[in-house]
Amino acid sequence: MNNKSSNPAPAKNPRFKRPEASPARRRFIWLTLGWAASLFAVIACGFASVRSLIPNVLFEPSRRFKADHPEDYPDETFTFIEEVRLFIVRKGNSYRAVSALCPHLGCTVNLTAGEYPFLCPCHGSHFQENGDVVSGPSPRGLAWHFVSLSKDGRLVIDMDREVNHDKYLIV
Amino acid sequence: MNPFFAIWKKLAGSRVGRSIFRVGLPESSLGRAQAMVSSFLLHVHPAKVHRHSLKFSYTFGLGLISIYLFLILFVTGVLLMFFYVPSTDRAYSDMKDLEFVVSTGVLLRNMHRWAAHLMVLAVFLHMCRVFYTAAYKPPREFNWIVGVCLFVLTLVLSFTGYLLPWDQLAFWAITVGTNIAGYAPVIGEKIKFVLLGGNTVGDSALLRFYVLHVIVLPGAALFLIAIHIWRIRKDGGLSRPDEPDNVLQQIETGSMPTNKSYGLMELAKGTSPAVGINPEDQVSAWPHLIFREILLFMATLAVVLFISLIWNAPLEELANAVHPPNPAKAPWYFLGLQELVAFSAFWGGVVVPALLLVALITLPYLDFKRRGVGVWFSRERKVAITIFTICVVAAVILTVIGTYFRGPNWDWVWPWKEQIVITH
Numbered sequence: 339m340n341n342k343s344s345n346p347a348p349a350k351n352p353r354f355k356r357p358e359a360s361p362a363r364r365r366f367i368w369l370t371l372g373w374a375a376s377l378f379a380v381i382a383c384g385f386a387s388v389r390s391l392i393p394n395v396l397f398e399p400s401r402r403f404k405a406d407h408p409e410d411y412p413d414e415t416f417t418f419i420e421e422v423r424l425f426i427v428r429k430g431n432s433y434r435a436v437s438a439l440c441p442h443l444g445c446t447v448n449l450t451a452g453e454y455p456f457l458c459p460c461h462g463s464h465f466q467e468n469g470d471v472v473s474g475p476s477p478r479g480l481a482w483h484f485v486s487l488s489k490d491g492r493l494v495i496d497m498d499r500e501v502n503h504d505k506y507l508i509v
Numbered sequence: 510m511n512p513f514f515a516i517w518k519k520l521a522g523s524r525v526g527r528s529i530f531r532v533g534l535p536e537s538s539l540g541r542a543q544a545m546v547s548s549f550l551l552h553v554h555p556a557k558v559h560r561h562s563l564k565f566s567y568t569f570g571l572g573l574i575s576i577y578l579f580l581i582l583f584v585t586g587v588l589l590m591f592f593y594v595p596s597t598d599r600a601y602s603d604m605k606d607l608e609f610v611v612s613t614g615v616l617l618r619n620m621h622r623w624a625a626h627l628m629v630l631a632v633f634l635h636m637c638r639v640f641y642t643a644a645y646k647p648p649r650e651f652n653w654i655v656g657v658c659l660f661v662l663t664l665v666l667s668f669t670g671y672l673l674p675w676d677q678l679a680f681w682a683i684t685v686g687t688n689i690a691g692y693a694p695v696i697g698e699k700i701k702f703v704l705l706g707g708n709t710v711g712d713s714a715l716l717r718f719y720v721l722h723v724i725v726l727p728g729a730a731l732f733l734i735a736i737h738i739w740r741i742r743k744d745g746g747l748s749r750p751d752e753p754d755n756v757l758q759q760i761e762t763g764s765m766p767t768n769k770s771y772g773l774m775e776l777a778k779g780t781s782p783a784v785g786i787n788p789e790d791q792v793s794a795w796p797h798l799i800f801r802e803i804l805l806f807m808a809t810l811a812v813v814l815f816i817s818l819i820w821n822a823p824l825e826e827l828a829n830a831v832h833p834p835n836p837a838k839a840p841w842y843f844l845g846l847q848e849l850v851a852f853s854a855f856w857g858g859v860v861v862p863a864l865l866l867v868a869l870i871t872l873p874y875l876d877f878k879r880r881g882v883g884v885w886f887s888r889e890r891k892v893a894i895t896i897f898t899i900c901v902v903a904a905v906i907l908t909v910i911g912t913y914f915r916g917p918n919w920d921w922v923w924p925w926k927e928q929i930v931i932t933h
Contacts, residue, residue, distance in 0.1 A: 391703050423830065445837060459835035
């Protein structure tokens with residue numbers, strides 16, 4: 339095999355005679371093309387079907403939420419906002435937004451009077467004040483969302499942006 | 510002759526009757542065979558069945574019961590569709606309308622819900638029966654796999670049905686369930702997004718689960734049930750012990766003798782129903798099989814009706830995304846899974862179920878020696894039976910723990926002690 343392929347390219351050889359196109363080869367090419375085209379059509383249809391199921395527009399509440407003015411939240415409190423299921427936590431002049439969605443399986447955590455403020459009722463995960471897991475099956479702590487101030491001086495929470503547990507909004 | 514029989518005979522034998530039934534009421538063995546072969550509805554049956562297949566203590570009729578429950582679910586489900594709109598504004602009030610406005614609406618919903626629970630139970634027990642009688646051994650390996658797929662479909666059908674009432678149980682069961690799907694490696698989050706049609710359990714999720722529940726999954730189940738039954742016939746009827754004096758012969762396809770008039774018989778591959786059977790062990794399917802089937806259907810329907818007349822299907826409060834009920838429990842057959850998930854969502858919700866599924870599917874190809882076929886708890890299969898029993902017992906224990914021993918915040922409780930109920 340190797341010896342043959344090391345010969346000079348036959349196309350450049352003037353004495354090279356083109357072989358007759360054999361019916362078998364023609365048949366093979368047409369069959370390959372036909373099958374490839376059919377396969378492509380089927381795969382394309384499959385892709386189109388699956389793609390149509392992935393929504394482009396979501397008819398859900400906005401992922402950016404405009405809350406009240408910072409001074410409306412009393413100092414040292416957790417305020418639960420039902421529409422977006424998160425807590426606004428104020429400490430002095432610092433603000434943060436802690437998600438109320440348990441990272442385990444998405445239940446809404448409750449505020450409790452115990453040592454640790456957040457408790458998930460579904461499978462019993464406990465969370466510290468800053469959202470870290472204390473016990474239970476949750477693999478992560480509660481997420482912190484990015485908080486900013488709007489032009490009219492109200493808190494804006496962006497739920498598509500998670501921040502580290504050391505980022506507050508200082509007003 | 511009893512008068513009903515006489516009337517029936519007269520009708521079936523009349524000009525019109527014969528045009529419908531093709532052959533009249535059977536009066537001879539030939540007629541009994543013809544009755545089975547020439548009727549569209551009956552021809553899935555063999556003309557003759559083995560005595561062993563009719564023994565109730567061998568199958569407990571579990572496969573048939575599953576099909577009958579599917580049939581009941583199909584009919585009641587179609588009727589329920591007339592009164593249900595899959596939107597978050599309407600769904601819950603439609604449930605209330607079924608209860609207070611629609612005549613016998615409560616009965617329909619009860620039958621649908623309880624038949625679904627019973628079907629999960631029946632399909633599971635049917636799988637245990639097939640395992641303990643070694644009915645998955647060659648040549649029935651593939652039919653076992655079809656059966657495993659039907660078991661999974663049964664669970665998914667019931668899961669998708671759960672969301673539709675849009676009550677608290679519905680909302681939180683689907684929230685938890687789709688989040689478990691989200692733990693699947695690589696594509697988990699995508700699957701969750703496509704299943705819900707968004708990020709939260711809302712209108713698009715309800716519509717998607719509805720379409721899956723009323724057409725996609727039942728269609729798939731119907732298709733697989735057809736294959737399942739067809740394969741029973743092609744694999745030689747129900748499994749039974751090999752006859753001692755009849756060596757099972759495998760017929761190979763391919764060589765068609767041209768000098769024989771019965772050449773078509775040679776096309777049948779594998780163990781045809783006639784192989785390995787003594788003629789005297791067979792009885793006519795009409796009436797022995799048919800009447801048993803009708804009787805079993807009546808019994809199944811009676812049980813479903815009885816349960817539905819006494820107990821109402823649960824309906825919790827309207828779905829509320831802010832307050833999960835505490836404890837938030839799935840239906841009983843998912844509580845074993847929920848108990849596993851309470852330890853770890855990834856291991857309990859993805860890895861263990863996936864491994865179990867793989868084990869079930871590969872089982873007939875790993876354990877293929879024809880030993881103990883057709884016998885309950887054969888002593889020749891100690892290892893296989895031990896492993897399977899451990900899995901079944903573990904599933905039962907987890908389910909019992911999840912059902913009775915878990916209280917608010919999924920804490921351990923003793924069911925006989927007074928419970929603190931937390932209401933929000």
